[in-house]
Amino acid sequence: MTAATPGTATGLFADLDTPDPLDARFGDPTDPANPAGFDAFLAADERGELLPAGRQVVDGFGLGAEFVPRGLGGRLGQVDDLARVLRPVFRRDAALGLGYGAINLISSATVWAAGNAEQRRWLADVLLRNGQTAGAYTELATGHDLVRSRLRATVRGDELVLSGGKEVINNIARADAATVLARTSDEPGSRSHSLVLVDLASVPRDRLRFLPRFRTSGMRAINLGGVEFLDCPVPASALVGGAGEALETVLRAFQVTKAALTGATIGSLDTQLRTVTRFALERRLYQRSVADLPLPRAVLAGAFTDLLIADCLATTVCRALHVLPRQTSVYAAAAKYLVPMLTQDCVDELAVLLGARSFLRDGPYGIFQKHLRDLPVGSLAHAGETVCQATIIPQLPRLARKSWFATPPAPATLFRLDEPLPELDFDRLEITAKPDDGLAATLLDVEQDLRDDPLLGPLCGQLVAELAALRADCLDLAPRNRTPLAAPISFELAERYAIVLAASACLGVWRHNQDHPDPFLRDTAWLVAALGRLTARLGRDPVPGAAAVEPAVFAALVERHESNRGFDLVGRRLC
Amino acid sequence: MRHAPYELAAEFDRRLGDPSDAGRLFSHARCAALDDREEFPQEICRELDVLGLPAHYVPTEHGGTLRSYEEAVQLMRAVARRDLTVAIAHGKTFLGAVSVWVGGDRDQADALGAEIAGGTIVSWGLTEREHGSDLLAGEVLAERVADGYRVSGEKWLINNGTRGHLVCLLARTARDAGPRSFGILLVDKRKLDPASYRTLPAERLHGIRGADISGIAFADAAVPGTALVGPEGGGVEIVLKSLQLTRTLCASLSLGAADHALRLGTDYALRRENYGSLLIDLPQSRRLLALSYADLLLAEAVTVVASRGIHALTGELGVISAATKFFVPNLVEQAVKRLAKLMGSRALLVGDTHEHGRFQKVQRDHRIVGIFDGNSVVNLHSLVNQFPLLAKSYRRGTVDAAGLTAATTLTDPLPEFDRDRLTLLARGGCSVVQALPAGVAELTALVARGEVPESLERTAIGLKLAADELLAAIAAQRPAAVDVPAEAFDLAERYTACFAAAAAIQLWLRNRATVVDGPAGALWRSGLWLEAALTRLLGRLRPARPDGTDDVFERLVEPLVAQHEAGQLLSLLPYQQQEARR
Amino acid sequence: MTTPKQDTAATDTAATDPDAIRDWLLDRVAFYLERPVTDLRPDVKLVEYGLDSVYALTLCGDIEDEYGLELEPTLAWDHPTVDAIVTLLREMISGNR
Ligand SMILES: Cc1cc2nc3c(=O)[nH]c(=O)nc-3n(C[C@H](O)[C@H](O)[C@H](O)COP(=O)(O)OP(=O)(O)OC[C@H]3O[C@@H](n4cnc5c(N)ncnc54)[C@H](O)[C@@H]3O)c2cc1C
Numbered sequence A: 001m002t003a004a005t006p007g008t009a010t011g012l013f014a015d016l017d018t019p020d021p022l023d024a025r026f027g028d029p030t031d032p033a034n035p036a037g038f039d040a041f042l043a044a045d046e047r048g049e050l051l052p053a054g055r056q057v058v059d060g061f062g063l064g065a066e067f068v069p070r071g072l073g074g075r076l077g078q079v080d081d082l083a084r085v086l087r088p089v090f091r092r093d094a095a096l097g098l099g100y101g102a103i104n105l106i107s108s109a110t111v112w113a114a115g116n117a118e119q120r121r122w123l124a125d126v127l128l129r130n131g132q133t134a135g136a137y138t139e140l141a142t143g144h145d146l147v148r149s150r151l152r153a154t155v156r157g158d159e160l161v162l163s164g165g166k167e168v169i170n171n172i173a174r175a176d177a178a179t180v181l182a183r184t185s186d187e188p189g190s191r192s193h194s195l196v197l198v199d200l201a202s203v204p205r206d207r208l209r210f211l212p213r214f215r216t217s218g219m220r221a222i223n224l225g226g227v228e229f230l231d232c233p234v235p236a237s238a239l240v241g242g243a244g245e246a247l248e249t250v251l252r253a254f255q256v257t258k259a260a261l262t263g264a265t266i267g268s269l270d271t272q273l274r275t276v277t278r279f280a281l282e283r284r285l286y287q288r289s290v291a292d293l294p295l296p297r298a299v300l301a302g303a304f305t306d307l308l309i310a311d312c313l314a315t316t317v318c319r320a321l322h323v324l325p326r327q328t329s330v331y332a333a334a335a336k337y338l339v340p341m342l343t344q345d346c347v348d349e350l351a352v353l354l355g356a357r358s359f360l361r362d363g364p365y366g367i368f369q370k371h372l373r374d375l376p377v378g379s380l381a382h383a384g385e386t387v388c389q390a391t392i393i394p395q396l397p398r399l400a401r402k403s404w405f406a407t408p409p410a411p412a413t414l415f416r417l418d419e420p421l422p423e424l425d426f427d428r429l430e431i432t433a434k435p436d437d438g439l440a441a442t443l444l445d446v447e448q449d450l451r452d453d454p455l456l457g458p459l460c461g462q463l464v465a466e467l468a469a470l471r472a473d474c475l476d477l478a479p480r481n482r483t484p485l486a487a488p489i490s491f492e493l494a495e496r497y498a499i500v501l502a503a504s505a506c507l508g509v510w511r512h513n514q515d516h517p518d519p520f521l522r523d524t525a526w527l528v529a530a531l532g533r534l535t536a537r538l539g540r541d542p543v544p545g546a547a548a549v550e551p552a553v554f555a556a557l558v559e560r561h562e563s564n565r566g567f568d569l570v571g572r573r574l575c
Numbered sequence B: 001m002r003h004a005p006y007e008l009a010a011e012f013d014r015r016l017g018d019p020s021d022a023g024r025l026f027s028h029a030r031c032a033a034l035d036d037r038e039e040f041p042q043e044i045c046r047e048l049d050v051l052g053l054p055a056h057y058v059p060t061e062h063g064g065t066l067r068s069y070e071e072a073v074q075l076m077r078a079v080a081r082r083d084l085t086v087a088i089a090h091g092k093t094f095l096g097a098v099s100v101w102v103g104g105d106r107d108q109a110d111a112l113g114a115e116i117a118g119g120t121i122v123s124w125g126l127t128e129r130e131h132g133s134d135l136l137a138g139e140v141l142a143e144r145v146a147d148g149y150r151v152s153g154e155k156w157l158i159n160n161g162t163r164g165h166l167v168c169l170l171a172r173t174a175r176d177a178g179p180r181s182f183g184i185l186l187v188d189k190r191k192l193d194p195a196s197y198r199t200l201p202a203e204r205l206h207g208i209r210g211a212d213i214s215g216i217a218f219a220d221a222a223v224p225g226t227a228l229v230g231p232e233g234g235g236v237e238i239v240l241k242s243l244q245l246t247r248t249l250c251a252s253l254s255l256g257a258a259d260h261a262l263r264l265g266t267d268y269a270l271r272r273e274n275y276g277s278l279l280i281d282l283p284q285s286r287r288l289l290a291l292s293y294a295d296l297l298l299a300e301a302v303t304v305v306a307s308r309g310i311h312a313l314t315g316e317l318g319v320i321s322a323a324t325k326f327f328v329p330n331l332v333e334q335a336v337k338r339l340a341k342l343m344g345s346r347a348l349l350v351g352d353t354h355e356h357g358r359f360q361k362v363q364r365d366h367r368i369v370g371i372f373d374g375n376s377v378v379n380l381h382s383l384v385n386q387f388p389l390l391a392k393s394y395r396r397g398t399v400d401a402a403g404l405t406a407a408t409t410l411t412d413p414l415p416e417f418d419r420d421r422l423t424l425l426a427r428g429g430c431s432v433v434q435a436l437p438a439g440v441a442e443l444t445a446l447v448a449r450g451e452v453p454e455s456l457e458r459t460a461i462g463l464k465l466a467a468d469e470l471l472a473a474i475a476a477q478r479p480a481a482v483d484v485p486a487e488a489f490d491l492a493e494r495y496t497a498c499f500a501a502a503a504a505i506q507l508w509l510r511n512r513a514t515v516v517d518g519p520a521g522a523l524w525r526s527g528l529w530l531e532a533a534l535t536r537l538l539g540r541l542r543p544a545r546p547d548g549t550d551d552v553f554e555r556l557v558e559p560l561v562a563q564h565e566a567g568q569l570l571s572l573l574p575y576q577q578q579e580a581r582r
Numbered sequence C: 001m002t003t004p005k006q007d008t009a010a011t012d013t014a015a016t017d018p019d020a021i022r023d024w025l026l027d028r029v030a031f032y033l034e035r036p037v038t039d040l041r042p043d044v045k046l047v048e049y050g051l052d053s054v055y056a057l058t059l060c061g062d063i064e065d066e067y068g069l070e071l072e073p074t075l076a077w078d079h080p081t082v083d084a085i086v087t088l089l090r091e092m093i094s095g096n097r
């Protein structure tokens, strides 16, 4: 294991009053004259083009370095920091954030996890000079079922010969490097695929065919393409890790990418909430502002709460990659499952509030419908809901049997937003979780201290009851229902478990950040609201009196809106 | 069973031809291309004109072929199933004209009927840039002058605002505040001095991209006095009554969208392999399909009852239309979202990779149905305003038995629509909901006779308890005119679920003996579709932890696949569709 | 029908007897496949029975819990038959002592 070196989160609360450097480079998104503002991104989306001014900002900032581990000369340290660095990009344009940003993590993480020194150095170099990369893992015919994917790599002398196609691949036509998942054995099963790092500029180009661009309803600007290798030779040294290790590598590396991507997309939700809050404050109806009406207030306060829940879960899971690496196979899937779902539900409610303007592509709120279209694309890309649930399901019975109500709580470091973390070590990530579910145990831990609280007590009680019921249900699951081919009940249990984890994350974040500079986050109103939203999702009755926290949450929302601060856990000034 | 409105729709669908044949004007390929280019579906609308659809927008008494609003709903659904842009662009004439059927005099209505049958486009101008839901805040002014009105001001977000020939305009006829300060003018743009008005550019939209959603600005436009529809202060009242019809009719758009999405989903599930099995054989995917089918059937049941209710329960339409306009689009939205999970990346791809990118188009397009003609909040608000009456009538069990029977018995002829029975105050509450306890009792009796499974009874009784509890909570709600608390909206939403349950129960009870043939028979026998629908609703009203025993959805898969494979409408009353089978 | 229905791992953890390990493992595999244990042969690849990648990972967790070991989760990928796993386990268990 690598020795712990300090991360960067120490300074997290140091410059709350100045915008994040990348945010500052982009400038005020609402300024129509800003070449990298919302209007420009909207226009680029219409053209199906990544906004050149946006790419310049990202290149000028050297975003590529964020995906390169420090040891290789980059800035990748803590994954929670990485997620936060990406938020200003997602706040403006998820297509740029994914298609010109996070995609580079998706294609490189497998190389950081399994590549040799030479491969790592080469790929680091590509990214450090703002090169673009592609991760050609899936095929249209087999989707997430990588075990059945068909593109082949055959050893011929000291060469590997690639043949076959990959479709719906981000960046492929313009990438310098591509990580390709290829079949290296005809045997069925999980040892038949390997990863190949392809230097696209140096392969014989006549052995490559690029497919026409795939277009999507959202993130219209991303460059989704496809590639067909026609007996295309690459050096045998292009093999990443051992032959047959691809699935294992992918299962480890994608924990990092899922967590980071989930944390990054909170920037997009920030924009949605900010846009509709502005509308509600400006729009007049029945001689008052919409924001004066009780229902819109409830919707806005609820959305703010959901954003905080999402950030608690995403940030905790990002930090868990460093602190509880043996658990993150299931945590990362839970975050990538639940956060997009919460976000979608909450954005749908916001759309109702925005009314007709949620349907207009122009005008002062036009950015809303763009993020609305982008969201499902981001949710599906890189592990959609079903796939994440299917990752969680087989792991539940063992957690139920060996861990829940037995494992001690996670260490405070997991939750302390400004505490530096040990270095990320891909080798310590496990492809299935060990029975040490510290995050779920935090619920039981914090609950003990809150029993006397008239609101948090009963709310935690409901969650503990849920965990107990989950435990019974998961122990009871028929064998078939523990597989990805499980019956719906398993999928429902996976959802409930993800909700319990989110509640635990909220409790942990609240408990261990009592020195947060924002008194609102030290106080309990948001926590009551958050647990209330989560228990409602579990179908539990509302706790009497819990709704009384809404004015405090709404006031904090308006305060952050007016002082132009982020709605996330950090609450930094925005540009 | 043959049911006239469905037969009419089937015949119309037949005349439109196979949408997968690119040589047909109303084809999937053309709709996708038009959407891509944001082009108005000119040729397709023309095709609908040629096939005589406009005459169906005109009641027979005014020279058209519209015999019942139930027919209109099934026809519009058949159009919407192919494409929502077209349905909304063409069908707007119908919605725009309703104010005249509701509030106009005989000559006006006959004249309009002749215009529409001849292809005249009518739009409906209510909304202004600064005022949407709050009709009473409208600023467009119609000042009385010697020979009519002088109209000024802007209406914005008007469907066919540019292309329309006539616009049915809500305008202020008096300066003081209040509901009697507005009138409706049927403005003929063709006869206006061109200098006195201009149309606004079409907005660029999230969905229905090809539609003409624009606006019109008047500057001292001279409109003849004969354009006035109804009495001078009667505008708001006529609009509110018209909305009772149009909100009910909007359900057809949602049904069409659900038909389309579910067909795409079923088709994909039957062909796509994953993990070595077809998606349809993966339990979770199967469930996603079955739930969506259950939702579609429930939405259909509600829509059938509501559209028949226009004739049979006219005095209660204020409740029925609000409940339907909230419930159906909302349910379909959920179903489409669920189907998107099944479709995976194919729910997002535009272009030729998969089925012309139809899924993402349906999903984008359908969002509008919940927004226009009174958005979900407005409809729930309208129910909240009626809470005291609804609570009282439920407690008393008031039911218009004849009306309810006619609304729910498909073999019964519908009474003529009588506009004089429209009222802004549903004095009798909502017979459909108020008949819920009796309906559940009937089901219980059938269980005793072994005609339906006990599981259905349990669910139905659960629903009745939930309804009792809900109506008690509604009774306890303190009335508030504007500052309605969020909880009241939640109660109203639940009320719509009770309404749906009650409508489904009545529809099944009254027709179970007559609909027994074909693939639909399996749905009706032993109450299968009803049980599925009620199970969904009970889950919404009283969420419970999953227990893995809800096999009613498993039983739905077979009829779904059977209807799909037979090329039939996925429906309670299926008919043969023109879409080619694969 | 001898398909085990319950999620109780075999109890006798002291067993290093290869037959006992093999029986226990076959039992677990039968459990996941929902097939009678008599249908299964210890020298046939698990993947041929349809024990796909993720079940195989789950199996590894069961073995860890049963024998108190820490294993590579990909154990069943690399030792694709029951016999192969038994051989490995025997070595590990005796090595542990
Ligand atoms: C594609 C399209 C086509 C259209 N076609 C037409 C047309 O042909 N003719 C026409 O006249 N109009 C048309 N409209 C306009 C549409 O009907 C209105 O926009 C809609 O009725 C509501 O208005 P609004 O969205 O502007 O919201 P507003 O009325 O301004 O309301 C703002 C928000 O306040 C909330 N709200 C409203 N009432 C309450 C309440 N009581 N309590 C709490 N919250 C409340 C709502 O959620 C709403 O989101 C169209 C709109 C679109 C997008």
Ligand SMILES: Cc1cc2nc3c(=O)[nH]c(=O)nc-3n(C[C@H](O)[C@H](O)[C@H](O)COP(=O)(O)OP(=O)(O)OC[C@H]3O[C@@H](n4cnc5c(N)ncnc54)[C@H](O)[C@@H]3O)c2cc1C
Pocket (backbone or CB within 6 Å): A103, A134, A135, A136, A137, A138, A139, A140, A142, A143, A144, A145, A167, A168, A169, A170, A171, A216, A219, A224, A377, A378, A380, A381, A382, A383, A386, A387, A390, A484, A485, A486, B274, B279, B282, B283, B284, B285, B341, B342, B343, B344, B345, B346, B348
């Ligand atoms: C915007 C975007 C960008 C992308 N970029 C890349 C990229 O750069 N590189 C790359 O390699 N790929 C990329 N992809 C592809 C992506 O990662 C997936 O391969 C693709 O989305 C898989 O989805 P699918 O719908 O094709 O198939 P699948 O994931 O195979 O899913 C098909 C269906 O099976 C269902 N299903 C799956 N598991 C189960 C189960 N256990 N039980 C029941 N049903 C199940 C799913 O719900 C779905 O209905 C991208 C996709 C998108 C949309």
